[in-house]
Amino acid sequence: MENLVIIGSGPAGHTAAIYAARANLHPIMFEGFMAGGVAAGGQLTTTSKVENFPGFPNGIDGLELMMNMRQQSMNSWTRIETKTIDKVDFSTKPLRLFSGNEVIEAKSVIIATGAIAKRLGIPGEKDYRQKWISACAICDGGLPIFRGKPVIIIGWGDVAMEEAQHMSHFASKVIILVRTDKLRASEVMQARAKANEKIEFMRYTEALEALGKDMLTGLKVVNNQTKEEKIIECSGLFYAIWHRPNTEFLWWQITLDNDGYIITKKMPVHTATNIDWVFAAGDVADKKYRQAITSAASGCMAALEVQKHLQEQK
Numbered sequence: 001m002e003n004l005v006i007i008g009s010g011p012a013g014h015t016a017a018i019y020a021a022r023a024n025l026h027p028i029m030f031e032g033f034m035a036g037g038v039a040a041g042g043q044l045t046t047t048s049k050v051e052n053f054p055g056f057p058n059g060i061d062g063l064e065l066m067m068n069m070r071q072q073s074m075n076s077w078t079r080i081e082t083k084t085i086d087k088v089d090f091s092t093k094p095l096r097l098f099s100g101n102e103v104i105e106a107k108s109v110i111i112a113t114g115a116i117a118k119r120l121g122i123p124g125e126k127d128y129r130q131k132w133i134s135a136c137a138i139c140d141g142g143l144p145i146f147r148g149k150p151v152i153i154i155g156w157g158d159v160a161m162e163e164a165q166h167m168s169h170f171a172s173k174v175i176i177l178v179r180t181d182k183l184r185a186s187e188v189m190q191a192r193a194k195a196n197e198k199i200e201f202m203r204y205t206e207a208l209e210a211l212g213k214d215m216l217t218g219l220k221v222v223n224n225q226t227k228e229e230k231i232i233e234c235s236g237l238f239y240a241i242w243h244r245p246n247t248e249f250l251w252w253q254i255t256l257d258n259d260g261y262i263i264t265k266k267m268p269v270h271t272a273t274n275i276d277w278v279f280a281a282g283d284v285a286d287k288k289y290r291q292a293i294t295s296a297a298s299g300c301m302a303a304l305e306v307q308k309h310l311q312e313q314k
């Protein structure tokens with residue numbers, strides 16, 4: 001039986017692995033094989049430069065950062081399997097996990113399977129990914145290319161409002177595209193956005209195509225009421241539509257919220273779930289912050305909380 005299984009290989013999973021291995025918990029990590037459509041290493045493997053992770057004054061390539069974390073996990077004696085966990089059975093002890101035909105029995109589990117940022121799949125989207133179409137204005141918004149230039153945010157919820165406020169510090173104008181005339185954002189967030197002179201709402205408007213040369217320069221849009229098409233100049237396009245947590249393999253086994261995120265108890269143990277010996281860390285349990293550093297921090301907490309739980313049981 002495994003002492004501790006870590007599912008997922010982003011900053012949360014690797015930080016949990018490093019802490020757990022150094023505490024002699026002998027963790028094994030299932031890093032996933034294109035699980036949720038993302039390579040082992042997680043969301044940061046899809047970005048070029050990470051400029052807000054402390055310790056890298058000139059930024060670091062996302063893939064390189066994750067390869068470093070993987071190496072550090074292995075140097076701490078974490079065993080890593082490049083396999084996806086397809087199913088779990090948390091109704092029994094030991095806990096049971098399934099990967100293909102393999103059954104893994106575990107005393108404790110940390111779930112760190114992250115989330116996927118949804119995109120629209122419009123023409124040009126792949127060409128200008130990181131040139132500059134992004135799903136994280138908080139991560140990329142400070143880049144000099146947006147200073148004094150218009151940017152577009154697509155979304156209708158609190159995240160869109162928050163990202164628009166953030167971008168208004170740098171951009172000349174922030175246009176929020178909304179498909180209908182309804183916003184899902186809370187009243188207070190809407191009111192703040194509406195009061196910001198730099199933020200403009202474009203309702204009943206949908207994106208058709210990302211345009212540019214070497215970098216994104218504009219977005220072709222259509223008014224879905226009048227069918228009028230036009231091109232809006234912009235240096236950045238940020239999706240704030242939806243994140244999907246990687247929790248399908250957990251359905252009916254653990255308490256999730258309405259959006260599919262794992263609910264953790266927060267107090268007194270931050271990463272504990274409703275199942276004894278099962279903990280959750282990173283974006284899979286966090287729809288608010290969704291940053292590499294907050295994921296890493298909760299991975300650390302999960303490992304320490306597993307360690308404490310083991311000591312208490314002894």
Ligand SMILES: Cc1cc2nc3c(=O)[nH]c(=O)nc-3n(C[C@H](O)[C@H](O)[C@H](O)COP(=O)(O)OP(=O)(O)OC[C@H]3O[C@@H](n4cnc5c(N)ncnc54)[C@H](O)[C@@H]3O)c2cc1C
Pocket residue numbers: 007008009010011012013030031032033034035036037038039040041042043044046047049050051052053083084085086112113114115116117134135136139140246249281282283284290291292293295
């Ligand atoms: C384009 C982009 C740019 C970003 N830039 C920044 C930035 O500059 N700074 C910043 O702080 N944050 C950035 N973020 C956010 C950051 O990447 C995430 O907050 C962070 O990666 C979340 O870490 P995590 O460990 O929770 O999960 P993830 O990074 O999502 O990793 C989870 C991993 O688990 C694997 N997995 C899923 N299901 C299973 C399963 N069933 N079995 C096994 N493995 C599984 C997945 O394949 C994935 O590899 C960016 C995000 C994106 C999408």
